[in-house]
Amino acid sequence: xxxxxxxxxxxxxxxxxxxxxxxxxxxxxxxxxxxxxxxxxxxxxxxxxxxxxxxxxxxxxxxxxxxxxxxxxxxxxxxxxxxxxxxxxxxxxxxxxxxxxxxxxxxxxxxxxxxxxxxxxxxxxxxxxxxxxxxxxxxxxxxxxxxxxxxxxxxxxxxxxxxxxxxxxxxxxxxxxx
Amino acid sequence: xxxxxxxxxxxxxxxxxxxxxxxxxxxxxxxxxxxxxxxxxxxxxxxxxxxxxxxxxxxxxxxxxxxxxxxxxxxxxxxxxxxxxxxxxxxxxxxxxxxxxxxxxxxxxxxxxxxxxxxxxxxxxxxxxxxxxxxxxxxxxxxxxxxxxxxxxxxxxxxxxxxxxxxxxxxxxxxxxxxxxxxxxxxxxxxxxxxxxxxxxxxxxxxxxxxxxxxxxxxxxxxxxxxxxxxxxxxxxxxxxxxxxxxxxxxxxxxxxxxxxxxxxxxxxxxxxxxxxxxxxxxxxxxxxxxxxxxxxxxxxxxxxxxxxxxxxxxxxxxxxxxxxxxxxxxxxxxxxxxxxxxxxxxxxxxxxxxxxxxxxxxxxxxxxxxxxxxxxxxxxxxxxxxxxxxxxxxxxxxxxxxxxxxxxxxxxxxxxxxxxxxxxxxxxxxxxxxxxxxxxxxxxxxxxxxxxxxxxxxxxxxxxxxxxxxxxxxxxxxxxxxxxxxxxxxxxxxxxxxxxxxxxxxxxxxxxxxxxxxxxxxxxxxxxxxxxxxxxxxxxxxxxxxxxxxxxxxxxxxxxxxxxxxxxxxxxxx
Ligand code: SF4
Ligand code: SF4
Ligand code: SF4
Ligand code: FES
Numbered sequence: 001x002x003x004x005x006x007x008x009x010x011x012x013x014x015x016x017x018x019x020x021x022x023x024x025x026x027x028x029x030x031x032x033x034x035x036x037x038x039x040x041x042x043x044x045x046x047x048x049x050x051x052x053x054x055x056x057x058x059x060x061x062x063x064x065x066x067x068x069x070x071x072x073x074x075x076x077x078x079x080x081x082x083x084x085x086x087x088x089x090x091x092x093x094x095x096x097x098x099x100x101x102x103x104x105x106x107x108x109x110x111x112x113x114x115x116x117x118x119x120x121x122x123x124x125x126x127x128x129x130x131x132x133x134x135x136x137x138x139x140x141x142x143x144x145x146x147x148x149x150x151x152x153x154x155x156x157x158x159x160x161x162x163x164x165x166x167x168x169x170x171x172x173x174x175x176x177x178x
Numbered sequence: 179x180x181x182x183x184x185x186x187x188x189x190x191x192x193x194x195x196x197x198x199x200x201x202x203x204x205x206x207x208x209x210x211x212x213x214x215x216x217x218x219x220x221x222x223x224x225x226x227x228x229x230x231x232x233x234x235x236x237x238x239x240x241x242x243x244x245x246x247x248x249x250x251x252x253x254x255x256x257x258x259x260x261x262x263x264x265x266x267x268x269x270x271x272x273x274x275x276x277x278x279x280x281x282x283x284x285x286x287x288x289x290x291x292x293x294x295x296x297x298x299x300x301x302x303x304x305x306x307x308x309x310x311x312x313x314x315x316x317x318x319x320x321x322x323x324x325x326x327x328x329x330x331x332x333x334x335x336x337x338x339x340x341x342x343x344x345x346x347x348x349x350x351x352x353x354x355x356x357x358x359x360x361x362x363x364x365x366x367x368x369x370x371x372x373x374x375x376x377x378x379x380x381x382x383x384x385x386x387x388x389x390x391x392x393x394x395x396x397x398x399x400x401x402x403x404x405x406x407x408x409x410x411x412x413x414x415x416x417x418x419x420x421x422x423x424x425x426x427x428x429x430x431x432x433x434x435x436x437x438x439x440x441x442x443x444x445x446x447x448x449x450x451x452x453x454x455x456x457x458x459x460x461x462x463x464x465x466x467x468x469x470x471x472x473x474x475x476x477x478x479x480x481x482x483x484x485x486x487x488x489x490x491x492x493x494x495x496x497x498x499x500x501x502x503x504x505x506x507x508x509x510x511x512x513x514x515x516x517x518x519x520x521x522x523x524x525x526x527x528x529x530x531x532x533x534x535x536x537x538x539x540x541x542x543x544x545x546x547x548x549x550x551x552x553x554x555x556x557x558x559x560x561x562x563x564x565x566x567x568x569x570x571x572x573x574x575x576x577x578x579x580x581x582x583x584x585x586x587x588x589x590x591x592x593x594x595x596x597x598x599x600x601x602x603x604x605x606x607x608x609x610x611x612x613x614x615x616x617x618x619x620x621x622x623x624x625x626x627x628x629x630x631x632x633x634x635x636x637x638x639x640x641x642x643x644x645x646x647x648x649x650x651x652x653x654x655x656x657x658x659x660x661x662x663x664x665x666x667x668x669x670x671x672x673x674x675x676x677x678x679x680x681x682x683x684x685x686x687x688x689x690x691x692x693x694x695x696x697x698x699x700x701x702x703x704x705x706x707x708x709x710x711x712x713x714x715x716x717x718x719x720x721x722x723x724x725x726x727x728x729x730x731x732x733x734x735x736x737x738x739x740x741x742x743x744x745x746x747x748x749x750x751x752x753x
Contacts, residue, residue: 045360049752058337059752060346060367063359067349 011039015047019054026057029065033072042073070111070123078113078120080158083137087126090133094148098134099123101148105155118162119155184250191246199241199252200228210254211263211292214329215242216378219338222330226266227292230254238262264296270327271298272305281325281382286690288380289327310355315363317542318371318387318535319686321345323355326383332356332375339679341654342485344369356383359752368488368751370653372481372677373535373559373686386535386687389556390566396527396555397440404527405443405515406436407507407586410451410597411533411682412560414703418689419564420574424696425703427710430579435572436531437580443515446582447530448589450506451596451605453725454478455716457742458500458602459610460733462672466643471495473648473663473670476602478502480540481677481686483746485653490660491748496673499743503596504530504537505546507586508553509741514729515586528555531563533597533685536677548741559687588721591622591711598704599651599681600627600634603674607638607647608715615641622714628705630680630698633658635670646670652679 018035022028032051036043043066052059066072084090084099099121103109106119113120129135132144138158146154179194184202191206201217203210214225223243230241233251238259241252253259271293278284310323330347333356337343344367348357358367376384396404417426436444462474477483477498486493501509507530512523530537534557540546541554558566567574581587592608595601604624611619626636627647632655635648648670650656656675662668678684680697683704713719730737 048359052752058343058346059359060343060348060357064346064348 008040015039015050019050023054024056026055029055029057029062033062033066037072040076042076044074073111073113073120073122075113075120076117077122078118079162080119080138082119082121083124083127084110084121085125085127085129085133085135086123087130087133089126089130090135093133095134095136097148098136098146098151101151102155105151119158182246182248184246184248184252186252187254193246195245197246199230199232199239199244199246199250202246203230203241203252203254208254210241211295212242213267213288213292213327213380214331216331216334219378220329220331220334222334225270225327225329227263229259229262229266231256231259260296264298267292267296267298268301268303269305271301272303273308274327275307275324277325282385282388283382283690287382306352308352308355310357310361313357313363314387315365316369316371316387316539317365318538319364319369319373319376319384320387321357321364321384322382323357324383325381326356327381328354328356329380330356331378331380332384335374335378336369339652339654340370340372340374340485340677341657342368342370342372345375366753368749370481370484370488370677371536371539371686372653374678376535376686377684377688377690377692386559386561387538388562388565389538389558390562390569392556393529393558393566396529401525402527403442403521403525404440404529405445405511406441406529406531407445407447407450407504407511408432408436408531409447409504409533409682410594410601410704410707411685411688411700412531412563413594413707414597414683414700415533415560415688416564417574418696419561419568422575423699425699425701425706427703427707428574429707430581431574431577433582434577434580435567435574438572438577439566439570441529443583443586444580445507445511445515445586446589446593447503447507448593448596449586449719449721450503450510451593452589452716452719452722453506453742454500454503454596454602455592455605455609456722456726456733457506457738458498459606459613459716461498461500462606462610463614464734466671473668473673474498475673475675476500478596478602479536479675479677479682480534481536482653482656482675484536484539484749485656485677486660487747487749488751489657490664493660493663494746494748496663497746499745501546501742501744502537502540503593504532504557505540505553505744506742508541508546509548510586510725512549512551512553513741514725517729518585523549523551526551528553530554530557531560532557533560533682533688534678535559535686537687545744559685560689561687564689585721585724588719589711590716590719591708591714592716593719594707594711595704597682598628598701599676600624600629600649600674601681601704602676603627603636603647603649603672605716606672606674607640607645609717610645611638611640612715613717614643619715627674628701630694630701645672647672647674649674651676651681651684653677 036047048062052062086095110121110123127135134146136143183192186203193202213227223240228241229238231253232239313321396402413429417428433444475496511528516523538557541557592605627649633650638645650659683700684697
């Protein structure tokens with residue numbers, strides 16, 4: 001995500017404003033990182049370098065903070081964003097197992113995305129559906145009373161959607177071309 | 179400071195308010211083991227090896243971070259304390275590769291010593307092993323996170339002493355690692371290769387890149403002519419590896435040992451230190467006369483050079499264009515020396531023994547080939563030379579004493595003091611004064627620029643000119659001077675900057691341990707060596723006069739420019 005060759009120029013414009021406001025202010029690191037996460041959806045290297053330079057914080061420290069808190073991510077979020085609730089109720093009723101199963105199956109931990117950019121996992125605080133815990137969402141779809149065993153099925157559903165989509169894409173393209 | 183009194187193991191102790199329990203105990207002669215603690219630099223309380231019992235406190239207290247208090251009753255040696263310390267070390271060992279016999283820090287490792295002192299015979303936990311791989315990217319420093327105990331000493335030194343902070347704790351929990359941002363290789367970062375981290379690492383997790391094999395191979399090849407140069411600071415530290423007092427001057431034994439190893443010629447970097455004074459002194463006079471960029475800043479220290487290239491590239495015009503003495507030597511060894519000795523430079527292998535890890539990087543800079551070859555082929559640190567001597571079964575203390583070879587082994591006291599902070603400045607003043615005024619100095623000693631004060635200033639009357647000078651060592655101190663120059667309030671003509679605390683005697687390739695007391699002793703050794711020299715001023719060195727007559731013609735002349743001067747690269751802070 002180079003500042004210049006990015007389609008999201010307006011995001012950089014807004015982010016630069018935040019940076020300028022906090023120029024030389026080391027204690028603003030967390031605030032600025034939140035802003036970056038919110039704007040870009042993740043905090044790529046170029047953004048971290050700009051933060052390091054503008055706030056006058058060593059890059060090694062910026063990265064240290066980004067990797068310490070799991071609400072910051074280093075990779076863009078997956079097309080399918082899996083959010084597992086770890087509020088008290090969900091926690092008590094097995095959210096950790098669910099999370100672990102997702103991580104094992106996809107090979108990435110919370111705050112990370114699969115290399116193909118399809119799935120990302122994150123931990124969220126209470127979703128307010130404690131009666132149905134453990135609860136999780138994939139994008140806008142809500143899943144209640146989730147069991148570890150049903151995880152492959154959930155993942156398959158989105159993977160299938162993916163196949164479907166690319167098939168349609170090809171079809172449309174073929175139609176256009178003929 | 180008001181005093182307070184407390185008891186440590188029922189013994190009454192008086193200390194200044196604010197003293198930690200650990201320091202209070204040490205003052206009273208009671209040893210408390212520690213691991214992450216590094217006095218004044220790393221006081222973070224993470225390892226819990228230094229715990230003690232404090233009466234009235236429910237849990238054990240980490241004595242390195244807890245201040246002593248009035249009336250406190252401390253117990254340092256109870257069963258509970260001993261068990262807790264053992265547990266702390268066992269937990270570290272449960273995730274540690276126990277490779278002591280093949281480890282670079284075997285027999286000089288604080289973790290090993292601690293395990294021994296605490297009588298650990300068995301590790302009760304079998305932990306999962308961290309899987310971080312070693313970083314071999316840098317020509318100077320290797321990081322092996324597998325042996326890292328996350329004590330953060332390296333991080334603190336890099337941040338607080340050097341103001342670089344190329345490394346920091348990353349990730350959390352089991353994935354935690356001390357590394358550069360993005361877990362990049364050190365070579366891709368703003369690390370200046372100073373090796374100060376390797377001096378303070380208690381284990382084998384950060385260490386110098388070992389290049390001894392290449393030197394052994396060259397020595398074994400009868401067709402290769404192997405020459406060696408030794409830096410000023412090595413002669414006052416090498417003895418420590420053989421059990422001698424820090425600061426013992428072992429010059430002649432070291433020369434004898436190098437000859438025994440089979441080097442064809444044993445030369446002295448001090449020769450080109452004298453030459454540096456001639457070139458840099460002339461550059462200073464030139465800049466003052468012609469209204470050039472002032473203050474002029476010294477350029478002998480490659481860690482310092484990389485620092486200014488990364489962090490203050492706009493100040494690069496202040497740097498002297500002189501190469502470091504090591505690189506001047508390298509360029510002359512394969513031109514001047516080979517010409518005189520009738521040796522083909524293509525067959526010469528040039529080795530240097532340095533107190534410094536950054537010099538490894540420097541020798542590999544692409545511009546350091548003015549002889550037509552890589553000017554210095556291999557740089558070994560003091561520690562590596564010690565290793566070679568041990569492998570060869572040479573005991574320095576009983577080694578026959580020998581003298582350096584001619585002509586690049588002849589030097590003055592002004593050159594040997596390059597090894598201590600303030601030395602280049604003092605050497606320059608000795609020569610500049612006499613060359614400018616034409617008078618003999620009443621005393622060659624400029625004591626105001628000596629010693630461990632972080633930034634030193636002096637004003638010296640040289641003829642009609644009042645020369646203002648400053649000296650800084652340790653990059654954190656250098657930063658203060660650079661910020662002053664940037665702000666326009668540095669009224670100096672000449673500044674000496676050395677990357678490492680204490681100057682080269684405290685370099686990152688010196689024997690471990692290197693602490694404040696040891697640095698001071700080595701500095702003592704440097705001035706003893708200076709006093710013992712017949713000649714104390716660079717311009718009086720007959721070999722220097724000769725090289726100008728036979729080869730270089732004059733300071734700043736055409737050949738000098740080709741061989742002895744260089745240019746710098748403006749690097750971004752984060753590429
Ligand atoms: S770091 Fe120390 S304890 Fe670890 S393997 Fe090396 S010598 Fe042994
Ligand atoms: S070599 Fe120097 S600059 Fe590089 S990480 Fe170590 S202390 Fe920091
Ligand atoms: S590399 Fe060495 S000094 Fe740095 S944290 Fe690890 S063990 Fe400590
Ligand atoms: S030495 Fe005190 S906690 Fe490590």
